[in-house]
Amino acid sequence: MTISFRRPGYACTDHFLDVPLDHADPGGPTIRLYAREVVAPGRQDDDLPWLLYLQGGPGNKAPRPGASPAAWLGRALRDYRVLLLDQRGTGRSTPANRQTLPAAPADAAAYLRHFRADSIVRDAELLRRHLIGDRPWSVLGQSFGGFCTVTYLSLAPEGLREAFITGGLPSLTASPDEWYRTAYLRVLAANDRYFARYPGDRDVAARIAGHLAERDERLPTGERLTPRRFQTLGLGLGASGRFDDLHYLLEEAFVAGREGAALSDTFLQSAGATVSYAAQPLYALIHEACVCDGTASNWSAQRVREEFPEFDAEPFTFVGEMIYPWFFEEDPALTPLRETADLLASYEWPALYDPDTLAANTVPVAAAVYYDDMYVDRDFSLETARVIPGCRTWITSEHAHNGLSADPRVLDHLLTLIHI
Template sequence: MHPLDNTNVESFTIPGAKVFDRYFQCPLDYANEATSRKIKVFVRHLVPVDKVSEMKRMPFFLYLQGGPGFECALPSSASSGWVKVAFEKGYQVLLLDQRGTGFSTQIAAESLEAQFHTDDEKVDYLMNFRADSIVKDCELIRKRLTAGRTDKEETRLTLLGQSFGGFCILTYLSLFPKSIQNAYITGGVPPLVDDPDKVYRALYPRILKKNVLYYNKFPADIARVQKIHKYLSTNGVTLPNGGNLSARRFLQLGLAFGGSGGYDAVHAIVQSAANDLDRLGKLSFRTLSTIQTTQSWDTNVIYAILHEAIYCQNKHSSRWSAERILNEAPFSKIFEWRLENLYDNRPIYFTGEMIYPFMLDDYAELRPLKNVANRLAETRWGQLYDIHVLNNLEGVQVAGVSYFDDMYVDRKLSEHTASEVKGFQQWITNEYAHK
């Protein structure tokens, strides 16, 4: 049965759209497709309410979520935003939960423990959850949904990728360029590197600039962060879910500096925590709960255990790149967290989108995966991008926006990548933030 003819699919409406919840059986390991176990991949299929009868002829617009390791949320409405624009251009929209996220065979410490007996099995399993496998899922879904179409142009996808979704798009262009008609990237033109070292050497100075801007806006937070840091360095603090709130973990709140409103959000937590120490002599449950829910590495573990792997290809491994680069000069002196090395009048700088080995002890949901994550950090990964294919693209329009002050994706590395993709139209702006 053609997927679009399946009347058993759960469906409902939101303003402007009929939504179909679709599941696809995909091979876990595409290198051994015939014998591989299957996993379930979930897609929300949105169709304009007045065009449901035209589904079999309308082209598809596929959205790839940022991350890695985050599911794609259901929009509250299709009557505004980019979904409305896609509808007006004649598309139906696919919102993919990338494998391992949301309803697509979600990965968590508990699910891995239920399925596998050894860490070897877990590592082998998790090696199939990078961009290359995500893209192959998309290609399988594209073929199934466009089966029976005689016009080849009507079988091609238009793609939109945010952040890590843009990384996936470049892999899609490398593997299946003839399956794509248009590709649009927002804040996610990936660096064409073989490992993350160059990425982090460029990232730490950008985070330093963000810290300077933060403390310029909230100068009283210099003393507040020092007080909080000293407290966390001299007291064991447990979060509601059993995780440790160490000084280093607290400084990871700087991840928010790259998004709209991020400075204010961090300031609110800093102000709340400092106020707790003044009135209670400890951090309140409310503050601890806010910090825990602000940091998503417990709920989206792929974001931690496979984050550095998104930069690895051509038989290279990450080897805890962010930690290694942090210990290089001058970063080891600038981003110092050890209490004995800090001075009373020195701002303590937050870190950002880096993954560190200490997280495997501090985050409750990462602890069971400590050995697995260490093994993955030593894994030598296969190819993600084919520069020859990207240099010679034909018949596909590619455009992307990069941001001057993007904390998450280096603009200069993105400009180099854009120069390697034939016909890439790049817009660089400071009008918007990464998210």
């Protein structure tokens, strides 16, 4: 099924395709995929190469043209017909959340075992054959989308003409504990950068945390904002725009209420939108699974945190891209899924990457590695780049993790690396 429409700057066609929930069981239950084809106006009938965009996450839908920051899109449309895929479980693809998952935790966990990069790649291959037959296409993977791209190079390199990766070269060897151990170090460095720019915010953040420990402050959704949940506002410290947004949020934290200092509705509304996983429950459910290559996570971020007392002592320190089991006690979007999350944390996930296939790679690859990336370890990324023949790597300290969406020059540079 296809639906076409136009909006200023974009000619769009919506595509839907039913695919197996479990690609190993093609005759079993199916789910629906949604993808939006985008082309520059007036070029709808041109024979353009296709570029599949794989969003970061996991659990995030693709950007909406004109509605989401996507500086790269205009540059891509000069050369490509772009396909924005809502990865399974997100956006307009069959959703996976507390409202739709099987009621029994064991059934929900079994269902969600099919929502990692390997299933996303196989979805993409069915889409490719549905749209363009045997022709290969290009892929652009941002963050987790880059993890998916490396899985694509492992599972179905014949489907790829070329691959672009931004902030998303995964480790092929690190255990979940090793991954989060380096992640905590990067978050500490991000805190240092943040409080160096806004030195007064450390005291403000500590005051907020102390206030939350003593007072019952409620988010607009009704649940209490706890100190540890407030601490997770550091998730955005690795993105250029959100880095400063945190400061502006803290500026308006308190008002003089009738019974003394209180957190403002402005602060509570913005904080609630940031700490809630209602719009992306898959992020919380399978985030750790995405760094499990033949192993279980067993709540790795929670266990490894014990090695970093800085996050539980003075001076105040934000945490970053870590998922903790208590999220499923405090977030109403996640509380019905606590048992499911425990089952996924104990599950031994199959391997995502094929080292032999990657070592024989012939697909041109260009990868941006951000020097101070808070989310993806630079050394792990470079180690992976070295074992993929033909991978041209651009190491830059000019951009944060969201460089692709913030600056069209990022994609332009990667295109140059491949096409020179």
